Amino acid sequence: MAKYVVSRVKTGIPGFDDLIEGGFPQGTTILVTGPTGTGKTTFAVQFVYKGAELYDEPGVIVTLEERAQDLRREMLSFGWDLKKYEEQGKIAIIDGVSSVVGLPSEERFALEEGLNVEGFLRYVYRVVKSINAKRLVIDSIPSIAIRLKEEQNIREVLLRLNTILLEMGITSILTTESEDPKGGKISKYGVEEFVARGVILLDLVEKDVELKRYLLIRKMRETKHSMKKYPFEITENGIVVYPSGEIY
Numbered sequence: 001m002a003k004y005v006v007s008r009v010k011t012g013i014p015g016f017d018d019l020i021e022g023g024f025p026q027g028t029t030i031l032v033t034g035p036t037g038t039g040k041t042t043f044a045v046q047f048v049y050k051g052a053e054l055y056d057e058p059g060v061i062v063t064l065e066e067r068a069q070d071l072r073r074e075m076l077s078f079g080w081d082l083k084k085y086e087e088q089g090k091i092a093i094i095d096g097v098s099s100v101v102g103l104p105s106e107e108r109f110a111l112e113e114g115l116n117v118e119g120f121l122r123y124v125y126r127v128v129k130s131i132n133a134k135r136l137v138i139d140s141i142p143s144i145a146i147r148l149k150e151e152q153n154i155r156e157v158l159l160r161l162n163t164i165l166l167e168m169g170i171t172s173i174l175t176t177e178s179e180d181p182k183g184g185k186i187s188k189y190g191v192e193e194f195v196a197r198g199v200i201l202l203d204l205v206e207k208d209v210e211l212k213r214y215l216l217i218r219k220m221r222e223t224k225h226s227m228k229k230y231p232f233e234i235t236e237n238g239i240v241v242y243p244s245g246e247i248y
């Protein structure tokens with residue numbers, strides 16, 4: 001019997017795709033987790049940005065932690081001009097922050113205040129369809145929970161989200177927090193990893209009185225990968241992973 005070949009979605013993150021047989025399995029949901037400042041937003045936005053720039057794949061970014069305009073400005077420091085691809089209809093940013101803090105949003109895509117889970121999912125779905133997106137980022141899960149005031153139902157929210165993502169057939173990155181991955185808890189609610197078909201952990205390790213960044217592919221279904229910790233850097237061009245580097 002012929003072996004079923006999984007189609008791969010290249011992340012565009014130098015060094016990373018080599019660790020996972022060429023890319024994420026097409027259509028899957030990947031969780032990027034880690035403590036604050038470890039590069040989760042950068043990783044996620046790089047996936048969408050490079051999708052548009054290198055692979056001609058449209059992508060949607062749902063920003064729930066910072067306003068779209070702040071995200072655009074920060075990402076410019078990596079030379080990523082999100083606006084350019086937004087104008088070409090290859091990237092759409094959904095601003096999930098402005099309305100909550102009571103600021104008027106001049107964004108084309110913004111979440112209204114007081115949205116429930118269905119409203120949120122429907123909106124994302126509509127924007128994804130409108131640009132025919134192949135990639136999606138939701139940054140972050142804890143802020144969905146807070147925004148939708150349904151933190152107690154986060155498991156249900158995630159299951160619904162997952163069903164919709166699978167139905168759309170889109171390759172997605174969800175970010176979440178983990179304060180202390182070494183303590184065994186890899187996500188804020190302890191349920192995010194059950195929904196995701198891949199989990200990538202970003203963290204820091206102390207080396208010669210300096211903190212060094214590393215990542216670990218904790219799980220990736222349909223993919224042969226090692227459980228090694230790989231060093232990476234956040235450079236002026238974004239994240240670069242060193243597949244043959246060592247972490248001690």
Ligand SMILES: Nc1ncnc2c1ncn2[C@@H]1O[C@H](COP(=O)(O)OP(=O)(O)OP(=O)(O)O)[C@@H](O)[C@H]1O
Binds near residue numbers: 039040234
């Ligand atoms: N232009 C740049 N060049 C090099 N490093 C940068 C640059 N911009 C940001 N960084 C590094 O990236 C870090 C922030 O990364 P990022 O915002 O992706 O992390 P995060 O995990 O999403 O954090 P948070 O928990 O705050 O959301 C900064 O603390 C800084 O160390």
Ligand SMILES: [Mg+2]
Binds near residue numbers: 040041042065139
């Ligand atoms: Mg972030």
